[in-house]
Amino acid sequence: MRFLMLNWRDPKNPAAGGAERVTLAYLAGLVKRGHEAWWFTHAFEGCLPEEEIEGVRIVRSGGTVSSILAARSWVKRQERFDLVMDQHHGIPRFTPWWCGTRHISYIHEVLGPIWSAFYSWPMDSIGRLQERWTHWFYRKVPFFTASSCTMDKLREHGVRDVTQIPYGVDTKVLPELPAKQLEQPLRLVMVSRLAPNKRVDHGIRAVALLKDRGVNVELTIMGGGEEKERLEKLGAELLPGAHRFTGPVSEEEKDRILKESHFLLHTSQREGWGLNVIEANAMGTPAVVYPAEGLIESTLNDETGRVSKEQTPESLAACLHDSLGMTTEYQDWRVAAWKRADSFHWDNVLPRACDWLEKMARGE
Numbered sequence: 001m002r003f004l005m006l007n008w009r010d011p012k013n014p015a016a017g018g019a020e021r022v023t024l025a026y027l028a029g030l031v032k033r034g035h036e037a038w039w040f041t042h043a044f045e046g047c048l049p050e051e052e053i054e055g056v057r058i059v060r061s062g063g064t065v066s067s068i069l070a071a072r073s074w075v076k077r078q079e080r081f082d083l084v085m086d087q088h089h090g091i092p093r094f095t096p097w098w099c100g101t102r103h104i105s106y107i108h109e110v111l112g113p114i115w116s117a118f119y120s121w122p123m124d125s126i127g128r129l130q131e132r133w134t135h136w137f138y139r140k141v142p143f144f145t146a147s148s149c150t151m152d153k154l155r156e157h158g159v160r161d162v163t164q165i166p167y168g169v170d171t172k173v174l175p176e177l178p179a180k181q182l183e184q185p186l187r188l189v190m191v192s193r194l195a196p197n198k199r200v201d202h203g204i205r206a207v208a209l210l211k212d213r214g215v216n217v218e219l220t221i222m223g224g225g226e227e228k229e230r231l232e233k234l235g236a237e238l239l240p241g242a243h244r245f246t247g248p249v250s251e252e253e254k255d256r257i258l259k260e261s262h263f264l265l266h267t268s269q270r271e272g273w274g275l276n277v278i279e280a281n282a283m284g285t286p287a288v289v290y291p292a293e294g295l296i297e298s299t300l301n302d303e304t305g306r307v308s309k310e311q312t313p314e315s316l317a318a319c320l321h322d323s324l325g326m327t328t329e330y331q332d333w334r335v336a337a338w339k340r341a342d343s344f345h346w347d348n349v350l351p352r353a354c355d356w357l358e359k360m361a362r363g364e
Helices: 018-032 066-076 114-118 123-137 148-156 200-212 228-238 251-260 275-282 313-323 327-344 346-362
Strands: 002-006 036-041 050-053 056-060 083-088 103-107 143-145 162-164 186-191 217-222 243-247 263-266 287-289 305-307
Touching: 002 018, 018 036, 018 056, 018 275, 018 346, 036 066, 083 346, 114 123, 143 148, 148 162, 186 200, 186 251, 186 275, 200 217, 200 228, 200 313, 217 228, 217 251, 228 243, 251 275, 263 275, 263 313, 275 287, 275 327, 287 313, 305 313, 305 327, 327 346
Parallel strands: 002 036, 002 083, 036 056, 083 103, 103 143, 143 162, 186 217, 186 263, 217 243, 263 287, 287 305
Antiparallel strands: 050 056
């Protein structure tokens, strides 16, 4: 069968993140089953117009709006696809009105408040309204998503058919859980694209509050993005000598840092899931996260990690400070997180995902 994914970025886009990693895994999984998988996406500076990655054929053309028209024109010239997957990132590709074949939609999170992280009024309000209307227009289209929070939001917006399929990770769980005591210096890590909606500054401020309480703490921030310069200035101001920015790192280096850290911090406004939480768990490191949609599913409060009471640096710092005295519970969180992470490896996730996508392509 022939599958097509329509999305705004591919794995080689400089702004690519977890959404693109997951998308590639699904498509590469279909290729391994003997299907054709295509991915039409935006162009970016210096990109090849066409390329193959892990057997998936990438086609790049256009930008935010022009890519929709370019995709429509390109699809009309191709052999018929069995299934077109319209991935939503605020603005979809409007495939129900032009693709001429079976189609479904894929979404990571309903953006909602994230619009305000990137746009000021009135554009943020227009974005939210457009998103809600789009979901209503797509109400008869089958959706799939990883998060039950996202599934509930879609249903609130009128979507009738939503299937939950968990994300997977490539990170293999450690064969044995090494000893790691909860002690000072407290080693904390953030793995994130440095973008406004990720609120990495909240993590920096929370760690500064911990230092004010007399905690010997170190923060490592992995990742790159448009907020890099602002965050580096904030780190130099609030955490001199107690933080470092690594930029993007290899998977091996990421695993090493996660393994050595006591906690992963995640302060995003809203997530489809929070892949780096599971990656940290696979290395025997629990997470302390904000009570945000997606994150409250990737971290089970007081079971595989901790969820702060509020989405504020003060609440996150208080949660971390309280955790310092919970040395026995910390070991329980580590074990539970480590065991749970194995169920999210792609070997366990892909079979169900590919089965469902094949079913959709057959119209069942």
